[in-house]
Amino acid sequence: xxxYEHYLRYDKFPxxxxxxxxxxxxxxxxxxxxxxxxxxxxxxxxxxxxxCSSRTPGYVDFNTLxxxxxxxxxxxxxxxxxxxxxxxxxxxxxxxxTAIGGNHFIHAARRNVDMTVIIYNNHIYGMxxxxxxxxxxxxxxxxxxxxxxxxxxxxxxxxxIAAGASFVARSTCYHATQLDKLITRGLLKRGFALIEAxxxxxxxxxxxxxxxxxxxxxxxxxDNSIAVERARKMSEEERRGKVIIGVLHDTERTExxxxxxxxxxxxxxxxx
Amino acid sequence: MIVARTGNEAMAEAMRQINPDVxxxxxxxxxxxxxxxxxxxxxxxxxxxxxxxxxxxHSAISxxxxxxxxxxxxxxxxxxxxxxxxxxxxxxxAGLRAPIVICLVNRSLSxxxxxxxxxxxxxxxxxxxxxxxxxxNAQEAYDTTIQAVKIAEEALLxxxxxxxxxxxSHGMERVELVDDKAVPKFLGERKVKHSLLDVDNPVTxxxxxxxxxxxxxxxxxxxxxxxxxxxxxxxxxxxxxKFGRYYSTVEEYKLDDxxxxxxxxxxxxxxxxxxxxxxxxxxxxVGLIRSRVYRPFPQTAMLKAMxxxxxxxxxxxxxxxxxxGGHLYTECRSILYDADNRPLLKNYIYGLGGRDISIEEIxxxxxxxxTIQKSGQxxxxxxxxxxxxx
Numbered sequence: 001x002x003x004y005e006h007y008l009r010y011d012k013f014p015x016x017x018x019x020x021x022x023x024x025x026x027x028x029x030x031x032x033x034x035x036x037x038x039x040x041x042x043x044x045x046x047x048x049x050x051x052c053s054s055r056t057p058g059y060v061d062f063n064t065l066x067x068x069x070x071x072x073x074x075x076x077x078x079x080x081x082x083x084x085x086x087x088x089x090x091x092x093x094x095x096x097x098t099a100i101g102g103n104h105f106i107h108a109a110r111r112n113v114d115m116t117v118i119i120y121n122n123h124i125y126g127m128x129x130x131x132x133x134x135x136x137x138x139x140x141x142x143x144x145x146x147x148x149x150x151x152x153x154x155x156x157x158x159x160x161i162a163a164g165a166s167f168v169a170r171s172t173c174y175h176a177t178q179l180d181k182l183i184t185r186g187l188l189k190r191g192f193a194l195i196e197a198x199x200x201x202x203x204x205x206x207x208x209x210x211x212x213x214x215x216x217x218x219x220x221x222x223d224n225s226i227a228v229e230r231a232r233k234m235s236e237e238e239r240r241g242k243v244i245i246g247v248l249h250d251t252e253r254t255e256x257x258x259x260x261x262x263x264x265x266x267x268x269x270x271x272x
Numbered sequence: 273m274i275v276a277r278t279g280n281e282a283m284a285e286a287m288r289q290i291n292p293d294v295x296x297x298x299x300x301x302x303x304x305x306x307x308x309x310x311x312x313x314x315x316x317x318x319x320x321x322x323x324x325x326x327x328x329x330h331s332a333i334s335x336x337x338x339x340x341x342x343x344x345x346x347x348x349x350x351x352x353x354x355x356x357x358x359x360x361x362x363x364x365x366a367g368l369r370a371p372i373v374i375c376l377v378n379r380s381l382s383x384x385x386x387x388x389x390x391x392x393x394x395x396x397x398x399x400x401x402x403x404x405x406x407x408x409n410a411q412e413a414y415d416t417t418i419q420a421v422k423i424a425e426e427a428l429l430x431x432x433x434x435x436x437x438x439x440x441s442h443g444m445e446r447v448e449l450v451d452d453k454a455v456p457k458f459l460g461e462r463k464v465k466h467s468l469l470d471v472d473n474p475v476t477x478x479x480x481x482x483x484x485x486x487x488x489x490x491x492x493x494x495x496x497x498x499x500x501x502x503x504x505x506x507x508x509x510x511x512x513x514k515f516g517r518y519y520s521t522v523e524e525y526k527l528d529d530x531x532x533x534x535x536x537x538x539x540x541x542x543x544x545x546x547x548x549x550x551x552x553x554x555x556x557x558v559g560l561i562r563s564r565v566y567r568p569f570p571q572t573a574m575l576k577a578m579x580x581x582x583x584x585x586x587x588x589x590x591x592x593x594x595x596x597g598g599h600l601y602t603e604c605r606s607i608l609y610d611a612d613n614r615p616l617l618k619n620y621i622y623g624l625g626g627r628d629i630s631i632e633e634i635x636x637x638x639x640x641x642x643t644i645q646k647s648g649q650x651x652x653x654x655x656x657x658x659x660x661x662x
Contacts, residue, residue: 050353066385068353069300070328100298100328100357128299129308131325143308144325146315 007031007041012059017052018126020214022173022199026120027056029176029197030089033183045086047076049101051127052201053093053120062089070101073108076115084257087187088115094135095125098154102134109163109192111256116186116193119156122201130204141208156196161249166191168249172198172221175245182247191255198243277447279440282410283349283375283433284309285447286417288319289455292373293344293462296324296335298354301387302437303377306349329354333361333372340370340430341477343467345421347372351437352379352393359397362430366401367493368477371424371431371462375417378406378538378589379437380625388626389437391537392590394566395599401493403431403500404567406537410435410445412564415517418450422459422507427500429493436539437626450515458514500568522573523562526552527580530559532641533615535578535600536587537563540622540629544587547634558638563600571607578604583616583641583650589623597621597654616650622657633658 017023034044044062048054050069057064063086067075076088097105097119108115124142125131132142132149135156139148160168167189169182179197186193200206200217211217221243228246231239277285283306287295295314297307314323322339326332329350340346350358355376365372380386381393394404403423407413413435424431435441450458466475481489504521512518523541526548527533534544541562551558561577561584563570578584588598596602601619608614620637623629637657644650656662 068382069357102327125299128301128304131299131304131308134327144311144323146312 002032002035004028004031007034007060007062009059009061015059016055018203020200020202021052022122022197022201022214023052023056023120025173025176026053026118026179026197026199027059029179030056030091030118030183031060032180033187036180036184037187039087039187043085043087044089045076045079045083046089046091047072047079048091049096051093051096051125052122053091054096056091070096070099071104072096073101073104073115073117077104077108077113080113080115080257081260084261089187090115090117092117092119093126094119094121094123094156095133098134098156098159106159106163109160109165109194112164112166112191112253113256114190114192116183116189116195118183118186118195118197120199121156121196122199122205124201124205126201126204130208143204143208157194157248160192160194164192164253165194165249166251166253167193167247168196169194169247170196170198170243171245172225172243173200174218174221175225178245185247191253273449275447275449276444277410277414278305278442278444279407279410279413279435280305280377280442281309282414282447283417283435284313285449286414286455287347287375288313289450289452290345290347290418290421290459291319291456292321292347294322294324294336294339294346295348296326296332296339296346297348297350298326298329298332300329300351300354302379302441303349303351303354303375305441306375306377329357330361333358333365336372337361337365337368337370340365340372341368341467342469343462343464345425345462346370347375347421349375349377351377352381355393355397356381359400362397362400362402364478365430367489369428369493369496371428373417373420373424373430374432375413376432376434377437377441378434384625386625387437389439390589390624390626391599392624394432394434395590397432398567398599401429401497402567403427403429403504403565404434405431405565406434406563407440408539408541408562408564410440410443411447411517412519413440414447414449415511415515415519418455418458419507419511423500423504425462426503426507427496429496429500434538439539448517454514458511497568501565501570504565519564520573521565521570522577523564524577524580525560525562527559527561527577529557530581531557531645532583532585532638533559533561533578533581534585534587534634534637534641535561535563535604537566537600538589540587540589543629543631544634547631547638550631551635551638556638556642558642569603569607574604575607575611578608578615579611579613581615583618583645585618585620585637585641587620587622591621591624601654616644616648617653618644618650619654620657621654627658629658
């Protein structure tokens, strides 16, 4: 049995997530990844914004910071610059990271700030009752899109790659063990690492879109996910409507807090 | 029509009847429901509103300001952090003289994060140039939402109508709705002197305004706020004459023969009224003052009410974090400076983060005020009521 107890704040349970919610699966994958990466729990700072995903830090025994809606990455950037020795992990959701906090998300990726950002993408604003988010697929329903969304959606991973992230991976709550491995790689990466985890929201996303239960949604992930290596050999037509999982992008770039420390050193030297 | 409605539902019903041209919003607990319900009215074709689901409150209020500048009748709803994120645009909307109405649910500002009631969110926006009216219950929230549109458009200033988080927003009450057709008739069409959609008479809004004219423009905005109270009183009276429910900027409850009074805003005034009834049965001469309108500050009416009694206990559901006490307390002390028969004052900061306030606790406050009246002494001016370690 994996030693989850070591990481949990039992006095904060029961958690607030709905029956069938995927947040707990991502939380457990994150804990397994942290254990696997051998990073001591006291050197981790877990930062979140607002939303269902952002309740995660309340339940776990790290240095935790629960911030305002959309600003987790901005707070985390400050944290990293002040204490570069900390391992920064940000947990966020699709609404938190790509709507209200979209600006911080792209700029942290552009600067390549060393942090691991785990985005729980459930395609909806779950906490406030199922409003359409930037990742609600075109044509899908939400409480603010009763006839189906007319807005094209964001590809979170694609956005991170385009903005300059050094590591980008995607998986789903069905592929929980893969999720651990991807988060582990993200944690060990020096630079901005994004892991997009598709999570079922049976309460607000499945219902209006008639996607069935959480089990049905997990089954859908199972049947419609394609490993990135295989997807690369497929035509655009064949890839349509599928979830491409695995490491989508992995590159080496100069990291922002390193550059910042270098600059400080250089300027101090000059003054003397 | 008499119906059972929560505060949020009542405000959404008012918005449906107002049928604004544009609603732009972003969800936030506990105000989400207002716009959520309203969006279903849009979906069902019950209103003609252009509905804009934005990607943040900052964007939502910006869209509202733009639409209002174009001449539209505009509304939105938010709470707490949402209003805080709107802060920059609140001043701009007021400066642009954009009569936007926000149905606001009062919720504590972070940090620590909390979703329950206090008044720290709207009180932190008190200097933004918005009219602020605090409802005591769902009925008043409904009535005031309708009134606010008329007040804002006549004054050319934006307005906030507030309810207490969960206590009013989610508490179901008896609400009397006016006839659907009567609301547009009461409000009339928005008349716009300078609108961006008037292509024959183009105007510029919001340009750089430096040492040459900024001060005059700001002065004219201050002047507009200085003249709002008669407009509010007029609209309250028109509404009362038409629909039978009258409101005043400062409500006096059993005050005329009272020795001591409590001053409160929002739902707590309702709780305090029960305490007054109970204590009156025991022969204690206690009364209540309720500040319904907070911005502009109803100085004259407040002064008149406060000087009727010997001691006023001022209940503030927020603190100014300035060593001076709560907002109502500091402002009431200020207006009493020139008064001849100043009452003694005691400030009770209470209910932060939604901590409950009971009838019994308010009764105990009244008893303390009666003791102060006898002794003529206030030993401690500012107390934090019901907090551990006090």
